[in-house]
Amino acid sequence: MPMNLLVAEHIEKRYAAHLALDDVNIAVKKGTIFGLLGPNGAGKTSLIRIINQITGPDKGKLFFNGEKLQNSHVKKIGYLPEERGLYKKMKVGEQALYLVQLKGMSKKEAIPILKYWFEKFDIHTWWNKKVEELSKGMQQKIQFIITVLHKPELLIFDEPFSGFDPINTNLIKSEILKLKDNGTTIIFSTHNMESVEELCDEIALINKSRVILDGNMAEIRDRFRTFEFEIVSEESTEMLKGVSFDKMQIISSVQKSNQSVTRVKTEPGTTANELLAALLPHIRIRSFNEIIPRMNDIFISLVEADSNKLN
Amino acid sequence: MGKILLILRREYITRVRKRSFIIMTILGPVLMASLMIVPIWLAQISEEDKVIAVIDPSGYFYQRISNTDNLQFEYIDQNIDSVKAHFAESGYYAILHIELPDHDMYRNFVLFSDKQPSLNIEMYIENSLKKEIENLKLARNIKDHIKTPVFDLQNEIYLKLDKLPLDNPSKTSLMHTLKTEVAKVEAAVEGFDKNILQSIKTNVDVKPVLLKEGKEEKTNTEVATGLSMFAGIMIYMFIFMFGAQVMRGVIEEKTSRIVEVIISSVRPFQLMMGKIVGVALVGLTQFLLWIILTFIIVTAFQVSSPDKFSFSKTEQIISNPDVAKETMADVQKSQKVQEIFQAIGSIDFVLMITMFIFYFLGGYLLYAALFAAIGSAVDNEADTQQFMMPVTIPLILSIVVAQFVVNNPDGPISFWFSIIPFTSPVIMMIRIPFGVQVWELALSMGLLILGFLATTWFAGRIYRTGILMYGKKVSYRELGKWLFYRG
Structure with a gap:
């Protein structure tokens, strides 16, 4: 059994004069959440459309579970596009059954599962309502259900949280995590880096049609470590300045009534233990933590650097 | 699929x-x-019969306007003013007044009614009158065309007869014969009435028939x-x-x-x-x-x-x-x-x-x-x-x-x-x-x-x-x- 559920090799896609994807390679491990990141117009949607076989690549190959990607894989993939909608005049239940049948599931199979989800989200009263009678958030819930209804092996969510209030966002997040626990592989495309940090195991960052960064989230964050620490102590900031530890450099320090918050930068390779050992004799520490780079910062710095390089 | x-x-x-x-x-x-x-349905619907009184002092149009399914013409010999005065209780749909000829020709026709007569009725009456007057004119024209040459011929013959070296009794007898013959022609011309004109009238309707594989098939272009x-x-x-x-x-x-x-x-x-x-x-x-x-x-x-x-x-x-x-x-x-x-x-x-x-x-x-x-x-x-x-x-x-x-x-x-x-x-x-x-x-x-x-x-x-x-x-x-x- 291959470890990767989806592999894309050397994908190229061109629209007239515009090169949308240039030698893109990704590998999505089974049972993980894979973040597909990138600024607007980078080529994420083009890649997602190719994975969904909406369009075909000009060059390159795709493999699903070790097999060449083909039409029979359509029913094993669930897709929630960014630009999404439903037939406004159609009834909710009828519409869900229609769309799931298009995926290749029979009506008989689909009805109990659909009922289960309707119960779970407490929306069974909507079955015979027309979509236009529902609010946008309600419609998003229905779309989520329709996407996962046929129990696909691979789920692709493109900006799944747009349009949800915080409560429903959490609901969907926990459902996504449950799906992952049940073995579903998920490709997750978003601009919301907070949710990437929360959910993703692996990521690929696409900028200007190329993958400029990919790999395991933890490793990437490790790679982009700045060795900065935040120390909260009972002493004034003056005391900290007296600490003699030559690998350490104070970046900022703020005095707040009876405590001080200080940021320090250490030389690469310095461990937290080393720093603590140097600090402990001098100050009483209330809290201590390493400032791990946020995905947001990594994203911005990489994309900006890449854009400057190309210009 | x-x-x-x-x-x-x-x-x-x-x-x-x-x-x-x-x-x-x-x-x-x-x-x-x-x-x-x-x-x-409209064609078959029994419209109430409408009676139109015709007042024609000259008498020429008597029985000449033909009745239709729901339109009847009654020719009455009364004074127009008295008929008009009693119109409300008369039950007539309208009164058609044909005034006496002016310079030998009928020109003035008036249709009196208490409500606007339908266009169909008006057109029907107009067409009927037009037809009759055309007939009348035609008859007169024919008469004129025949009468004048005959009179001219008669006069010429008189003049030539006068000059002939004949005795008076012979001349008188010849003249008499001529007069009787001319009178006969005149009578014939006078008798040239509507019956003859009516018999001339013809409706032409070309029936297209398609020849299909030797069989004849009646068709209709309008259909x-x-x-x-x-x-x-x-x-x-x-x-x-x-x-x-x-x-x-x-x-x-x-x-x-x-x-x-x-x-x-x-x-x-x-x-x-x-x-x-x-x-x-x-x-x-x-x-x-x-x-x-x-x-x-x-x-x-x-x-x-x-x-x-x-x-x-x-x-x-x-x-x-x-x-x-x-x-x-x-x-x-x-x-x-x-x-x-x-x-x-x-x-x-x-x-x-x-x-x-x-x-x-x-x-x-x-x-x-x-x-x-x-x-x-x-x-x-x-x-x-x-x-x-x-x-x-x-x-x-x-x-x-x-x-x-x-x-x-x-x-x-x-x-x-x-x-x-x-x-x-x-x-x-x-x-x-x-x-x-x-x-x-x-x-x-x-x-x-x-x-x-x-x-x-x-x-x-x-x-x-x-x-x-x-x-x-x-x-x-x-x-x-x-x-x-x-x-």
């Missing part, structure tokens, strides 16, 4: 369930049936014209109506953004074809329901009042001498009606309906694909205008040309327009009631099939790109590029 069926079923069911479809389905046959029933225009306009309407439905459906899917969900499950071409065929079935359903319901309504009326709608009535009148009390004109009218029914009977309705369905489907498929392509290229209905123009021009052109085709169903315009796929659905339907050669029909049908395959291919390529393009004003150049994108 299974997925196309799913799409087709959804398109069909949602449309057939719509209130507008149900209303159209009921309204259509009611309108069509009333087109057939109302004229017959063929009516039927062909009707069929042509129906095809035009159906293509427009259902083509626009396809376009609106595509735009709906695009603007509601459901399209991306669907085409992650099915191919864009399947979605397009499912929609086009689904709507075609809606059209066919509507058409068949119209025919069946119209037939039911018309039959129901025939059964409920057989005397009014029996087509065999006219035959009865002609074959039964007892009933033939009618005047010659009535019999002629009946014959005309009978001819129309014969002509309708001679039309091959099976051929007409089969061809109608074929050309509706062919023309619809050809245009619907283009309409779908237009729908896919725009973001909302308002933007469709620039692309609609070139697609609708051939359709509109075929309706414009239709009149020429009816006048000359075998001319070169008719031929070419009925062969070219973009105009053939309307124009061929117009030609069929007049009779079309088999090879022409086969060529036209074959080209139409090729035509819709071509437009479907063409539209499919635009469609698959167009449905995924949002917020972009598309130009023709852009559409051209889409044709060559790889799938």
